Amino acid sequence: MEIKKDIGIHKPTTGKRQYRNFPMVPRVIFGRGSFDQLGDILMPKRRHSEAPFIFLVDDVFEGKALSTRIPIIFNDQVIFISADEEPKTAQVDALVHKIKSEFNELPSGIVGIGGGTLLDLAKAVAILLTNKGSSSDYQGWDLVDKPSVYHVGVPTISGTGAEVSRTTVLLGPEKKLGINSDHTTFDQVVLDPDLTKGVSKEQWFYTGMDCYIHCIESLNGTYLNAFSQSYGEKALELCKKVYLDELSPAESRDQLMMASWHGGMSIAYSQVGVAHAMSYGLSYLLGVKHGIGNCMVFQHLKEFYPEGVRLFNKMKQKHQVHLPSGICSGLTESDYESMIGISLGMVPLWENALGPDWRSIATPEKLRSIYGRI
Amino acid sequence: MEIKKDIGIHKPTTGKRQYRNFPMVPRVIFGRGSFDQLGDILMPKRRHSEAPFIFLVDDVFEGKALSTRIPIIFNDQVIFISADEEPKTAQVDALVHKIKSEFNELPSGIVGIGGGTLLDLAKAVAILLTNKGSSSDYQGWDLVDKPSVYHVGVPTISGTGAEVSRTTVLLGPEKKLGINSDHTTFDQVVLDPDLTKGVSKEQWFYTGMDCYIHCIESLNGTYLNAFSQSYGEKALELCKKVYLDELSPAESRDQLMMASWHGGMSIAYSQVGVAHAMSYGLSYLLGVKHGIGNCMVFQHLKEFYPEGVRLFNKMKQKHQVHLPSGICSGLTESDYESMIGISLGMVPLWENALGPDWRSIATPEKLRSIYGRI
Numbered sequence: 001m002e003i004k005k006d007i008g009i010h011k012p013t014t015g016k017r018q019y020r021n022f023p024m025v026p027r028v029i030f031g032r033g034s035f036d037q038l039g040d041i042l043m044p045k046r047r048h049s050e051a052p053f054i055f056l057v058d059d060v061f062e063g064k065a066l067s068t069r070i071p072i073i074f075n076d077q078v079i080f081i082s083a084d085e086e087p088k089t090a091q092v093d094a095l096v097h098k099i100k101s102e103f104n105e106l107p108s109g110i111v112g113i114g115g116g117t118l119l120d121l122a123k124a125v126a127i128l129l130t131n132k133g134s135s136s137d138y139q140g141w142d143l144v145d146k147p148s149v150y151h152v153g154v155p156t157i158s159g160t161g162a163e164v165s166r167t168t169v170l171l172g173p174e175k176k177l178g179i180n181s182d183h184t185t186f187d188q189v190v191l192d193p194d195l196t197k198g199v200s201k202e203q204w205f206y207t208g209m210d211c212y213i214h215c216i217e218s219l220n221g222t223y224l225n226a227f228s229q230s231y232g233e234k235a236l237e238l239c240k241k242v243y244l245d246e247l248s249p250a251e252s253r254d255q256l257m258m259a260s261w262h263g264g265m266s267i268a269y270s271q272v273g274v275a276h277a278m279s280y281g282l283s284y285l286l287g288v289k290h291g292i293g294n295c296m297v298f299q300h301l302k303e304f305y306p307e308g309v310r311l312f313n314k315m316k317q318k319h320q321v322h323l324p325s326g327i328c329s330g331l332t333e334s335d336y337e338s339m340i341g342i343s344l345g346m347v348p349l350w351e352n353a354l355g356p357d358w359r360s361i362a363t364p365e366k367l368r369s370i371y372g373r374i
Numbered sequence: 375m376e377i378k379k380d381i382g383i384h385k386p387t388t389g390k391r392q393y394r395n396f397p398m399v400p401r402v403i404f405g406r407g408s409f410d411q412l413g414d415i416l417m418p419k420r421r422h423s424e425a426p427f428i429f430l431v432d433d434v435f436e437g438k439a440l441s442t443r444i445p446i447i448f449n450d451q452v453i454f455i456s457a458d459e460e461p462k463t464a465q466v467d468a469l470v471h472k473i474k475s476e477f478n479e480l481p482s483g484i485v486g487i488g489g490g491t492l493l494d495l496a497k498a499v500a501i502l503l504t505n506k507g508s509s510s511d512y513q514g515w516d517l518v519d520k521p522s523v524y525h526v527g528v529p530t531i532s533g534t535g536a537e538v539s540r541t542t543v544l545l546g547p548e549k550k551l552g553i554n555s556d557h558t559t560f561d562q563v564v565l566d567p568d569l570t571k572g573v574s575k576e577q578w579f580y581t582g583m584d585c586y587i588h589c590i591e592s593l594n595g596t597y598l599n600a601f602s603q604s605y606g607e608k609a610l611e612l613c614k615k616v617y618l619d620e621l622s623p624a625e626s627r628d629q630l631m632m633a634s635w636h637g638g639m640s641i642a643y644s645q646v647g648v649a650h651a652m653s654y655g656l657s658y659l660l661g662v663k664h665g666i667g668n669c670m671v672f673q674h675l676k677e678f679y680p681e682g683v684r685l686f687n688k689m690k691q692k693h694q695v696h697l698p699s700g701i702c703s704g705l706t707e708s709d710y711e712s713m714i715g716i717s718l719g720m721v722p723l724w725e726n727a728l729g730p731d732w733r734s735i736a737t738p739e740k741l742r743s744i745y746g747r748i
Contacts, residue, residue: 020403029395033391037395193600226631230636
């Protein structure tokens with residue numbers, strides 16, 4: 001029996017297909033200023049005064065107004081973390097060690113406040129507080145046994161879909177791969193579009209394009225069904241509105257936050273594709289961040305996503321975003337091999353993108369040629 | 375402080391608005407044939423062999439193939455229920471009494487299999503198994519104290535949105551009103567479009583139009599925000615596809631099931647409007663079923679929803695659906711007064727539709743005139 005665990009579609013050779021029973025975020029609050037309700041939301045989840053909430057917060061907010069609005073009481077702790085690099089398994093393990101050694105009690109919960117990096121860290125820490133060993137032990141599909149600690153996601157950049165997905169993507173000692181599990185999904189998400197006010201134009205573009213690329217990959221994939229399609233189409237439409245129409249800043253923030261939400265949901269019964277598979281290689285070898293890495297790859301994927309790439313270039317031009325070039329020019333052939341190996345290892349992504357015969361299309365030579373242009 | 379509990383938007387006179395922390399269905403499985411996974415899904419929720427699952431099933435399935443696929447084990451019970459009439463508080467109370475008297479243990483869970491009537495009954499029974507008194511005690515907003523028994527929704531007709539909403543609308547001794555609460559939402563939903571295969575054309579139309587009308591009312595309402603808007607727009611688009619384009623039957627079933635899902639979600643931060651307010655009056659007095667009642671009212675609401683009504687008529691014509699007429703012709707003035715009273719009592723619906731000054735537009739005379747044409 002061949003089981004594609006990552007998309008939950010089991011295909012027993014004998015017959016009936018099986019579908020994933022998809023975990024949705026069970027609680028969501030949406031609205032400008034809704035962050036101020038976080039304290040009320042957490043209160044009933046506090047087990048007692050010795051079981052703190054740990055807030056993992058993007059360090060761009062250190063000393064800023066937002067940090068004074070974090071609802072800390074009792075022995076709660078705020079930990080500011082840089083999102084300059086992709087989240088790492090070692091970083092997760094260190095955070096878990098720190099929390100376990102500083103408190104006698106398991107925390108009441110973990111709250112991630114930031115972009116995809118902080119959200120993914122919060123998810124992973126919540127899992128590792130109740131599951132033994134290193135976070136790298138759980139990179140893969142459905143390897144997490146025990147329910148995680150209650151965890152809350154508060155996105156401050158829109159696009160990754162991390163707020164709604166059942167994965168947390170980590171750079172490990174040997175691979176960049178998600179902890180894909182039902183225990184990964186947040187228990188609560190706070191969607192306050194006002195929190196995305198200070199994001200730089202570049203970051204806004206790269207992260208929003210993560211959502212856009214999710215949609216293109218999901219909608220053009222072979223795994224697609226009507227559930228994922230409806231979310232993907234809506235997210236794509238909202239991305240087009242945000243990046244090609246003229247919206248007011250407030251409306252644009254609202255719509256991009258919803259695009260990210262729906263884009264994340266569209267992966268439920270689908271999968272990402274070529275851009276993500278190749279950008280994982282780039283991230284692993286060069287530490288290129290996920291959003292910009294996707295963009296750097298995607299612009300060269302006209303062969304796979306002709307209309308998607310055309311529109312991407314139009315959006316890039318409209319917002320005068322210039323992507324770095326020549327990133328791979330100094331690499332050795334062994335570096336290339338390593339990137340290609342990582343990328344081709346993402347079997348479900350390739351299979352979604354190109355079907356069961358993907359290996360005849362996505363050859364090492366083709367990837368070498370695309371990487372060479374980045 | 376004025377609190378609009380029903381949409382979760384509290385508007386304290388002092389300042390900041392508050393948003394509802396919306397409960398989403400935490401688990402959903404979607405796919406043709408996914409009903410066959412129900413047994414596996416329920417297994418880990420069985421407390422022990424004496425705590426049964428109770429399946430409330432539309433009696434159109436009695437003796438049909440579907441009833442043989444219900445995963446009954448131990449002392450599980452299947453109760454077939456007619457959906458010919460709207461669900462009633464007395465019916466809920468009787469079901470709860472029956473279950474409590476036949477079993478020493480609380481059930482492991484309640485599974486509703488059917489259209490909106492069966493789904494609403496399942497939700498209400500799950501609540502009343504753990505909350506004392508009559509179901510009519512809980513009609514209103516946020517009156518349910520205790521978590522309900524685990525409950526699962528399996529829609530076999532698409533459109534009501536009952537599978538995803540936080541309400542269960544019941545005909546009580548004094549009113550038709552929902553039990554609106556966070557404990558109402560299903561714990562699990564199984565979306566298997568194949569289950570909607572045998573629905574008659576009329577029922578398919580009326581129930582699908584429930585979704586269509588949700589969208590028109592939500593998108594044209596004053597309560598709308600970007601969250602509800604994105605779901606409402608998608609649901610509306612899917613309704614148009616299903617009722618105006620030429621889809622294959624299988625694709626049409628897929629898309630309408632997703633339309634219903636998104637249409638239900640679009641009410642999260644919004645509300646229904648004039649058609650629902652008036653059709654509640656019709657249901658209460660004449661027992662007219664919800665779907666057809668909405669249609670009978672909506673066709674006369676050109677003044678409030680000009681474009682929505684135009685498109686409705688186009689869809690009605692395309693599918694050659696003929697609505698009954700002269701329904702109200704035999705009513706006394708006292709009957710009219712009673713319907714008008716019920717309808718105007720739905721304050722949040724009118725306020726959503728017409729804004730704070732709704733009473734100057736929705737006068738008893740205007741409602742009398744519209745009802746008179748039905």
